[in-house]
Amino acid sequence: MKSYRKELWFNIPKRRGLVNITAEVQAAIDESGIREGLVLVNAMHITASVFINDNESGLHHDYEVWLEKLAPEKPHSQYRHNTYEDNADAHMKRQIMGRETVVAITDGRLDLGPWEQIFYYEFDGMRRKRALIKIIGE
Numbered sequence: 001m002k003s004y005r006k007e008l009w010f011n012i013p014k015r016r017g018l019v020n021i022t023a024e025v026q027a028a029i030d031e032s033g034i035r036e037g038l039v040l041v042n043a044m045h046i047t048a049s050v051f052i053n054d055n056e057s058g059l060h061h062d063y064e065v066w067l068e069k070l071a072p073e074k075p076h077s078q079y080r081h082n083t084y085e086d087n088a089d090a091h092m093k094r095q096i097m098g099r100e101t102v103v104a105i106t107d108g109r110l111d112l113g114p115w116e117q118i119f120y121y122e123f124d125g126m127r128r129k130r131a132l133i134k135i136i137g138e
Contacts, residue, residue, distance in 0.1 A: 004032035004135040007044070012125030015073070015090075018060050019120045021050075021131065025103075026110055028133045035108045037137015042100030044132050047090035047124035049097035055117040063121075067093045090123035097121055105137055 079088030
């Protein structure tokens, strides 16, 4: 069995931002030479998420509205965590959206459903962050 590791780096210019990383994950699979196996993609920061869903702008907007209702950014004083930073809501949003995703690799390709795409979702941006791609297989 072989393994391959790659990091994707992001510098989201706003507090929150959504990035479709499907092509970058497929490129890492191509680089790895692995034809059958699994790929793990996970956010390496506790205020970001990696997940799979539809690449549709209305849905992306709905995530923003829904997450802000569940864990509103302001007032910052509502969270005990907000002492040195004001990102408690980002931690909670990450908890809801999840840390990582695992996808099968079949014949060298991501084995996704017809509308599925892989996304990196930043909840506390404006600084450099990363996601890990770890591929195992043959």
